[in-house]
Amino acid sequence: MSVDVTETDAKVTRPAPDAGFPQSASPTQDLGRLLIRCPDRPGVVSAVSTFLTGAGANIVSLDQYSTEPVGGMFLQRTAFRLPGLSAACAEFEREFGETVAADFGMDFRLTEASKPKRVAIMVSKTDHCVLDLLWRNRRGELDMTVAMVISNHPDLADEIRPFGVPFIHTPATRDNRAEAEQRQLELLKGNVDLVVLARYMQIITPTFLSEVGAPLINIHHSFLPAFIGAAPYRRAKERGVKLVGATAHYVTEDLDEGPIIDQDVVRVSHQHTTADLVRLGADVERAVLSRAVRWHCDDRIVRHENQTIVF
Template identity: 60%
Template sequence: MTATQTALARATKRTGGTDHQASLIAQGADATGIVAAVTSVLSRHGGNIVALEQYSDNPEGGAFFQRTVFSLNGLQAAMPALRADLDEELVSRYGLTYTLRDMSVPKRMAIFASKSDHCLLDLLWRHRQGQLPVSIPMVISNHPDIAEEVRSFGIPFFHVPSTGADKSVAEAENLRLLKDNVDFVVLARYMQILSGDFIEKAGVPIINIHHSFLPAFIGAGPYAKAKERGVKLVGATAHYVTQDLDEGPIIEQDVVRVTHAHSAADLTRRGADVERAVLSRAVLWHAEDRVIRDGNHTIVFS
């Protein structure tokens, strides 16, 4: 049994299984009757709703968002007819967009990392323990340092050097590795700036994690700079990557309090702790279809 199969078996045992479960995400302009339409369609097909969350930013013609998880015996065979019914009810009648996903098929997550391994190893450990319902087809790094640690989890490791100002060769190789193999990418402290061309050609969501300070400390040694300024909070932000650096839709954030007695090393350690926690929650929520993007912000049914 592979590492991914073992992890999924543990997740199935813990959650009671998702063999017959699907997620339905619907969004668009709010209108009377949407929830009833969703439940009616699922009922007609024999679906049993196990979770339903919704949000409207303004009931008078605002934006509507809904996440529904339902179980249905013979789910895969029922999918075509179910999609046709949803097209009629949600798209044609209400002008909504929707996604329907068989949750027994885990999303494929590629991880990019550099030398810092705290976020990477946390994700790999959680995956092995069955805490993340994903498969991990690859870890890609611009340094070879973490290769043996990654392979000890049974995950393929690829070293793709990225040096100098021109990153086009490295990005082309990364795109080759990703093509048709992943559903989303996680930057687990990957210390490279992705070009707009790479983001566009990757064609899948990319999640990034970075430290959060107020005021901001840009460049090398941010925790040492934070110590010098006497910050009282250190934190982390997980967000989707866009062509605007570190300005994509935010998925999750958290902070921990620090004092004058903490050294720069203490701040770094506490910062790493919160980075791990924030990134793992963001990955879990994305993997479970709990995050809905709307422009440059998100609705998170956590």
């Protein structure tokens, strides 16, 4: 059955982090990503690409977006290959900052694909999101270093540790919430580039948000219409919704109102029980969260006001 031998041999080896982009079949060595943001005016694309060419870089992909037809902000992601990038990085940043960035009043960020993001995953009791992230990471299709998994419950330890990832239990009860948060901050601050809330069912406080020093991505069920508050799936069932979905977003002080990264839905009918909606919703949640984390780790997302540009 299914004797596509070549496919077997070719098995899914670690794809370049830019897979999905032109010229991405090669490894991450010497692959840089330059994200810029400045007021839109003629000459930006030319200035950036001329600088890169002059520095000896070969542009691998280039995506840009203007927030308005005229007079808005200009955002661009350029992936490029520059032999000896790691050694040249600091000098490149300084020079680009003093010339192009200064000329155009530009914010910019330069990252090296060979340095995967350090990621912490926070979970409670359900496993579908965290396992999908760890499995894709082990499989080589999600380029990140999982520094730790933190949970307010001990339940998932045995499922997570076989992936070779530290599982740290920080019990959070009604009485010790502040201490638990401090303990989490000690673990996270300076150690991670991204925190993923993979069905973490505790309130994230403004303190945590301002001190953790890394962006947070959260996954949230989504319905049309929305059911805010307790038991959303039961209420969605009672309302007879025909779609259940999920939204991945960056966490801001407005609970569940941060910039949307990705969304998806699945069709349901009256035949589905509330338990079915939860099950089908979980499939959407893990898919959407994994895509959002992947795009973040590949430096494909630029935030602008309360939205995301996903290049």
